Amino acid sequence: MSKYWNSTVKQLQPYVPGEQPKDMKYIKLNTNESPYPPSPRVLEAISEGNNGTLRLYPDPNTDNLRNVVAEYYDIDKDEVFVGNGSDEVLAFSFMTFFSPEKKVLFPDITYSFYKVYAKLLNLDTEIIPLDEEFNIPIEKLCKNSGGVVLANPNAPTSKEVSIDDIKRILESNRDNVVIVDEAYIDFGGASVVNLIKDYDNLLVVQTLSKSRALAGLRVGFALGSKELIEGLNRLKNSINSYTIDRIAIVGAIAAFEDEAYFKELTSKIINTREETIVKLRDIGFKVMDSKANFVFVSHKKMKAEEIFKELRKKGILVRYFNEPRINNFLRITIGTDEEMKTLIEELKNILN
Amino acid sequence: MSKYWNSTVKQLQPYVPGEQPKDMKYIKLNTNESPYPPSPRVLEAISEGNNGTLRLYPDPNTDNLRNVVAEYYDIDKDEVFVGNGSDEVLAFSFMTFFSPEKKVLFPDITYSFYKVYAKLLNLDTEIIPLDEEFNIPIEKLCKNSGGVVLANPNAPTSKEVSIDDIKRILESNRDNVVIVDEAYIDFGGASVVNLIKDYDNLLVVQTLSKSRALAGLRVGFALGSKELIEGLNRLKNSINSYTIDRIAIVGAIAAFEDEAYFKELTSKIINTREETIVKLRDIGFKVMDSKANFVFVSHKKMKAEEIFKELRKKGILVRYFNEPRINNFLRITIGTDEEMKTLIEELKNILN
Numbered sequence: 140m141s142k143y144w145n146s147t148v149k150q151l152q153p154y155v156p157g158e159q160p161k162d163m164k165y166i167k168l169n170t171n172e173s174p175y176p177p178s179p180r181v182l183e184a185i186s187e188g189n190n191g192t193l194r195l196y197p198d199p200n201t202d203n204l205r206n207v208v209a210e211y212y213d214i215d216k217d218e219v220f221v222g223n224g225s226d227e228v229l230a231f232s233f234m235t236f237f238s239p240e241k242k243v244l245f246p247d248i249t250y251s252f253y254k255v256y257a258k259l260l261n262l263d264t265e266i267i268p269l270d271e272e273f274n275i276p277i278e279k280l281c282k283n284s285g286g287v288v289l290a291n292p293n294a295p296t297s298k299e300v301s302i303d304d305i306k307r308i309l310e311s312n313r314d315n316v317v318i319v320d321e322a323y324i325d326f327g328g329a330s331v332v333n334l335i336k337d338y339d340n341l342l343v344v345q346t347l348s349k350s351r352a353l354a355g356l357r358v359g360f361a362l363g364s365k366e367l368i369e370g371l372n373r374l375k376n377s378i379n380s381y382t383i384d385r386i387a388i389v390g391a392i393a394a395f396e397d398e399a400y401f402k403e404l405t406s407k408i409i410n411t412r413e414e415t416i417v418k419l420r421d422i423g424f425k426v427m428d429s430k431a432n433f434v435f436v437s438h439k440k441m442k443a444e445e446i447f448k449e450l451r452k453k454g455i456l457v458r459y460f461n462e463p464r465i466n467n468f469l470r471i472t473i474g475t476d477e478e479m480k481t482l483i484e485e486l487k488n489i490l491n
Numbered sequence: 492m493s494k495y496w497n498s499t500v501k502q503l504q505p506y507v508p509g510e511q512p513k514d515m516k517y518i519k520l521n522t523n524e525s526p527y528p529p530s531p532r533v534l535e536a537i538s539e540g541n542n543g544t545l546r547l548y549p550d551p552n553t554d555n556l557r558n559v560v561a562e563y564y565d566i567d568k569d570e571v572f573v574g575n576g577s578d579e580v581l582a583f584s585f586m587t588f589f590s591p592e593k594k595v596l597f598p599d600i601t602y603s604f605y606k607v608y609a610k611l612l613n614l615d616t617e618i619i620p621l622d623e624e625f626n627i628p629i630e631k632l633c634k635n636s637g638g639v640v641l642a643n644p645n646a647p648t649s650k651e652v653s654i655d656d657i658k659r660i661l662e663s664n665r666d667n668v669v670i671v672d673e674a675y676i677d678f679g680g681a682s683v684v685n686l687i688k689d690y691d692n693l694l695v696v697q698t699l700s701k702s703r704a705l706a707g708l709r710v711g712f713a714l715g716s717k718e719l720i721e722g723l724n725r726l727k728n729s730i731n732s733y734t735i736d737r738i739a740i741v742g743a744i745a746a747f748e749d750e751a752y753f754k755e756l757t758s759k760i761i762n763t764r765e766e767t768i769v770k771l772r773d774i775g776f777k778v779m780d781s782k783a784n785f786v787f788v789s790h791k792k793m794k795a796e797e798i799f800k801e802l803r804k805k806g807i808l809v810r811y812f813n814e815p816r817i818n819n820f821l822r823i824t825i826g827t828d829e830e831m832k833t834l835i836e837e838l839k840n841i842l843n
Contacts, residue, residue, distance in 0.1 A: 141718035143668050143692060144725075145590040153728030156551050167547070176543030185541045185738070191528030193707040193742075195519070196700070199508050223575055227731040238497040259729040316495050340495060348548070355545040355737035366493035373496075376505030377611040379579040385707035386537070386738045390545075 147261065154226075154255045157458050166481060168472040169456040171294075171323075171433050173352035175407070175475070177390075178400040181353065184393035185386050197388055199380040200372075204388050207395045208360055212332050218362055220371040221391075223382040225322055225346035225359030228371075229288075230256055231378075232342055232361060235370045236316035237262050241285025246275050248465055250294045250320060269296070269464075273427065273435075277304045281311040290320040292328050295460065295470040297429035299328045309338045316367065318342045323431035325350035325405050326412070332362055339364035349432055350405050351394040358383060358391040408432050412473045418483045422490060433472045441490060443467045449489040455482055499613065506578075506607045509810050518833060520824040521808040523646075523675075523785050525704035527759070527827070529742075530752040533705065536745035537738050549740055551732040552724075556740050559747045560712055564684050570714055572723040573743075575734040577674055577698035577711030580723075581640075582608055583730075584694055584713060587722045588668035589614055593637025598627050600817055602646045602672060621648070621816075625779065625787075629656045633663040642672040644680050647812065647822040649781035651680045661690045668719065670694045675783035677702030677757050678764070684714055691716035701784055702757050703746040710735060710743040760784050764825045770835050774842060785824045793842060795819045801841040807834055 140149060157170035176182075205219040212219075222228035233256040237243050242265045245253050257264045267279045273296040280287050287308055291300045309317050321343055324330045335341050342363040348354035361371060375382060383391075394401070416426045416434060424436045437443055447459035447469055458470040473479065492501060509522035528534075557571040564571075574580035585608040589595050594617045597605050609616045619631045625648040632639050639660055643652045661669050673695055676682045687693050694715040700706035713723060727734060735743075746753070764781055771778045776788045789795055799811035799821055810822040825831065 141722055142666065143588055143719060144722040145586075145588060148587050148722050148725055151725050151729045153725050154732060155728075156548070156732040159548065159550060170548055172548060173546045175546065177545050181545070182541055186538065189534055189537045189541065193529050193533070194525045194527065194704040196508070196511065196522055196524060196706040197709070198511055223734055224731060227734070230730040234497075235500050236495055236497060255729050259726075314494065352546040354548040354733075357549070357733055357736040367495060370493055370496040370500050373500055373503050373505050374611075376507075377503045377607050378582040379576060380506060380508045381706075381709055382575055382579070384709040384736065384739055387736055 147259065150258065152255060152258055154252045158456065160456070163454065166455045166474060166478045168474050168478070168482065169458045170354070171349055171472045172354045173349060173404065173408070173432070174473070174478060175352055175404050177352040178394055178397040180397045180400070181390045181393045184389045188386055188389040193385060195385075197381050197383060197385045199376070201383055201388055204383070204392050207392045211395050212362060214332075214335065214362060215365070217365045218335060218368055220361040220368045221383055222359050222361070222375070224348060224357045225320070225344050226252060227382065228344050228359045228361050229253075229318070229320065230259075231371055231374050232316070232318055232344065233257070233260055233262070235374045236342070236367070237286045239263060243286045243288065244280055244284055245288040246293065248273060248293070248296060250290045251460075253288050273298060275300055277307060280308045283312060283314055286315040287312055287317045288320065289317065290322065291331075292323045292430040294323065294431065295433070295435050295458070295465065295468070297427050297431040297433060297435045299430040302329050302331055302334070305331050306334065309334065309341055312340060314340075316340050316342055318344060320344045322346045322349060326430060326432045327409050328430040335363050339366065342367050347391055347394055351401060352404060353390065353394060356387045356390050358387050408473050411476055411479055414476075415473060415479045415483070422483070422487055433470050435468055435470055437468045438490070443469045446486070446489060450485060453485045455485055499611065502610065504607060504610055506604045510808065512808070515806065518807045518826060518830045520826050520830070520834065521810045522706070523701055523824045524706045525701060525756065525760070525784070526825070526830060527704055527756050529704040530746055530749040532745045532749045532752070533742045536741040540738050540741040545737060547737075549733050549735060549737045551728070553735050553740055556735070556743050559744045563747050564714060566684075566687065566714060567717070569717045570687060570720055572713040572715075572720045573735055574711050574713070574727070576700060576709045577672070577696050578604060579734065580696050580711045580713050581670070581672065583723055583726050584668070584670055584696065585609070585612055585614070587726045588694070588719070589638045591615060595638045595640065596632055596636055597640040598645065600625060600645070600648060602642045603812075603814075605640050625650055627652055629659060632660045635664060635666055638667040639664055639669040640672065641670065642674065643683075644675045644782040646675065646783065647785070647787050647810070647817065647820070649779050649783040649785060649787045651782040654681050654683055654686070657683050658686065661686065661693055664692060668692050668694055670696060672696045674698050674701060678782060678784045679761050680782040687715050691718065694719050699743055699746055703753060704756060705742065705746060708739045708742050710739050760825050763828055763831055766828075767825060767831045767835070774835070774839055785822050787820055787822050789820045790842070795821045798838070798841060802837060805837045807837055
């Protein structure tokens with residue numbers, strides 16, 4: 140604590156990302172990265188962009204990238220906002236659409252950055268408890284308050300919310316923005332992107348970090364009505380005109396242009412996930428049905444924290460959250476088939 | 492205006508960066524970029540980093556880069572904060588150290604993003620008018636208020652503040668943070684980096700966009716006491732854990748490692764600046780003494796706006812600010828010798 144920090148910073152509880160240890164080589168199943176590299180076309184595009192033009196500022200409006208994303212989703216460029224990873228996009232969205240005088244609603248078990256943003260902005264929140272099976276009680280989000288934030292599929296539970304349920308939430312929040320965080324949508328979930336034409340209060344947030352294997356490049360985006368996107372641009376342009384560097388812009392464009400690679404990569408991960416779920420259940424794990432690139436599991440015989448520690452000793456990192464209700468669960472990212480085979484073997488050793 | 496924007500966003504007056512037109516090839520002297528490319532070692536490092544590891548998140552603490560910057564300035568890693576360009580670093584600094592209940596002081600003529608940040612954060616400000624020669628009346632910043640922001644050299648005036656004057660400001664602001672924005676310090680100004688050991692209220696902000704020719708890569712940094720840097724990290728980690736991508740990290744490290752190139756590049760620009768100042772004065776311009784990579788000029792015979800428009804027609808972009816007190820001035824970035832020769836020729840044509 141320092142006398143120079145303002146009162147907001149003094150009370151912050153910053154987000155803690157999954158560890159990125161440097162002491163040895165791990166099988167990294169703890170931060171939901173892709174086990175496969177990005178498209179070769181991304182690397183080519185970066186290679187082409189790696190030249191003297193780096194002396195020049197990037198396009199502050201990232202028009203070329205927004206055009207490509209808009210075309211991909213069959214919407215307008217003015218319905219696309221691009222940011223430095225979906226975390227920045229989410230933070231800017233909270234800053235643009237939510238106010239301290241009205242409560243923002245989100246589930247108790249969800250992406251833990253939401254409550255960090257709320258603290259940062261001194262927002263009042265209403266935390267909606269998931270039911271015993273970690274389903275979201277939709278009716279509790281169907282009231283006109285100060286805004287809703289929903290991860291779909293939810294993290295770390297991996298569970299999906301149906302489009303009809305999201306419509307219900309949107310209908311009953313006509314005066315508020317509903318943020319649907321689709322960071323994991325490309326692994327089998329049903330996106331609500333098409334609803335932005337019907338609901339000017341819907342903001343869909345996605346990222347290139349997971350399904351496009353570009354966590355290292357920092358590009359996320361939001362899709363929504365022109366007025367929502369204009370609000371985000373006003374906010375961004377009051378903080379930093381150029382949040383995406385020249386390299387990230389060309390890399391992200393190339394990622395959207397290689398649809399075949401994207402489909403192949405996400406299919407592989409979905410297949411591995413389904414096989415992994417069967418194998419985990421075979422050795423006694425309770426595993427939620429997953430629409431994400433991770434699974435959320437617990438085991439009757441051994442505490443999650445213990446399994447986490449034992450796996451770490453074996454060189455396998457998974458994510459353990461020491462938080463109420465989920466402190467006996469592990470979030471395990473889907474790796475390659477080889478990595479998951481090693482995981483299952485080590486789990487068998489640990490559990491025996 | 493949208494009903495979905497909160498009251499802060501509704502009253503924002505976002506920063507407008509210099510134009511980046513795509514209609515034709517210009518001699519670009521409007522955004523203070525380097526006319527020379529970044530070090531070849533930067534391009535090599537990016538080339539090496541352009542591989543499958545882009546699937547992985549960057550180091551959220553940017554330890555390697557912070558170590559290199561710390562070594563360069565002979566300070567500790569914990570005295571270095573890295574951000575997505577100095578604009579983000581400045582925004583985060585305003586968010587961390589300033590409070591609505593106390594006035595923040597900065598000059599009337601200075602980097603126009605400061606007042607944008609103040610609006611964003613609903614900060615009360617006391618705007619200190621520069622004197623007729625655009626010098627900063629130091630004594631007016633020497634009072635214990637809510638913080639001070641000072642660009643040194645100042646933009647767009649290009650004028651330097653002495654280290655002794657900054658010491659006076661620091662002494663009389665022992666309870667507040669004094670931000671010294673040294674975006675242009677490498678072009679002949681005297682940095683106050685060495686003072687961070689003596690003043691725990693001093694935050695020095697620098698950028699790789701100008702003197703290291705990397706505007707396109709988005710890396711800036713702040714140097715200050717550990718407690719100031721810890722505050723910035725708390726704030727950053729409540730918005731976005733990873734603001735610098737893997738490519739920008741390795742590129743920035745390489746830029747700091749090629750000191751010879753850096754010295755050569757800044758010397759060339761300083762030489763060109765001094766020659767340009769003489770030539771501009773020869774053709775009747777009033778030119779401020781400059782310690783930056785730009786000059787601030789006016790002409791008795793022709794209005795700045797008119798010169799700006801005429802230069803644009805000739806394919807030369809300079810910066811014109813249609814703002815009180817400086818609306819008869821132009822800010823001209825120092826380009827290559829060749830570019831400045833063309834500028835002088837075209838100015839002669841326009842003025843005849």
